[in-house]
Amino acid sequence: MYTVDLVQLIEKMNLENLTPDIDIKRIKITQPDVNRPALQLAGFFDHFDSERVQVIGYVEHAYMQTLAEEKRLEIVSRLLDYKVPCIVFCRNLEVSDKFIKLATEKEVPILRSSKTTSSFMAEVIRWLNVELAPRITIHGVLVDVYGEGILIMGESGIGKSEAALELIKRGHRLVADDVVEIKKVSDETLIGTATEITRHFIELRGIGIVDVKTLFGVESVKNTQAIDLVIKLEEWNKDKEYDRMGLEEQYIEFLGNKVVCHSIPIRPGRNLAIICETAAVNHRQKKMGYNAAQEIYKRVTHKIQKNSQKRVM
Known part of the structure; x- marks a missing residue:
């Protein structure tokens, strides 16, 4: 309590x-x-x-x-x-x-x-x-991207902080690095924040601790942010089949609340910052009622039906 x-x-x-x-x-x-x-x-x-x-x-x-x-x-x-x-x-x-x-x-x-x-x-x-909300602490990075709270998760050393730093340089805002405290303020809303000790700091292997607020200004940081989307970074596995359409949403659960989750395989050359930006915009678009995966599925289905009717005629 x-x-x-x-x-x-x-x-x-x-x-x-x-x-x-x-x-x-x-x-x-x-x-x-x-x-x-x-x-x-x-x-x-x-x-x-x-x-x-x-x-x-x-x-x-x-x-x-x-x-x-x-x-x-x-x-x-x-x-x-x-x-x-x-x-x-x-x-x-x-x-x-x-x-x-x-x-x-x-x-x-x-x-x-x-x-x-x-x-x-x-x-x-x-x-x-x-x-007074119930809360948990998890390992990850929380960034505000176009107003969407993106929680980046993954194994230690996979590149979460580097992705966050690139997002900050592109004009987005850091909420928490390494340790994210998640509060359940309602059955639909999870709020993420940083601990007092690590607030506004990022740890970069080989460089050390970076003060984001001092280096990039107060517009590059934020104290709290609702968590709208989770991106899980994982090593590329050629034997694993990854979702290429996105017709069905995957979810992860925190404190009884479900949050949309995307698993992103990591390979050399992939720009994580652009992927996170695209995921944020796409998620916002879905909340506004447009789903690109469903749209292309409708087009393909319509094309198949149209071709079938031509064969019958």
Whole structure:
């Protein structure tokens, strides 16, 4: 299970801390979802997920104002007893001194945001889904080619980094070399990034470590990228039959998500950078509804049918 420090949330969302006496450095967030405690403020705590960030908007705030002060403090005290990670008031809503005092006593941080409730919740959920996403680390190179995330895989020394360097010189952007951390942010999306240590660096055998950002500029690197296509480099095997049409897509699976995968045999003289560029453009074309392999298959089929009809006539 991954966690996010509450301090990170405060800094990311630019939140105001109304309870500065509480030590927030020890508080961790473990759930990507948030909760608006409307039912809890009404006294219903069944199935209450106290591990979520609690968000109070205009509706919850207005409801609390209708309660008598004694009743309001009683229900707030009960909510705070669950030791929620924090309570965030949106729209810069006023928070009473008694509420803050009670939260300080029970060591539950009270935060405030100027954003509207809906936009704040959407932004927090999106960010937490990325930060708390399940992840794996693999050996490979991730490059942004024409907006498509190309993950180049293969045995050590086969030429992954050299291909990436050539792509960078052709105007594309490096995301990660050697070690790629993959996060599953949804059932359809995988996000790749580099580790802090290796970010923006490439290792070239015989030369050593190269700082891509320094040599080629900030436009040549990128911190994160969705993985759209996998290219597996392998030594040429004359006894193996390789796909020459591409009618059927091959897939590789990461964290339960399938990604289109092409196996590219390596022989002297093959330009890997151009192959990667062509694969990226072809993949984008397929996503836009055009498949060259299917188009030539239709032409051949149509030609055969046409010739058959001529013979019959």
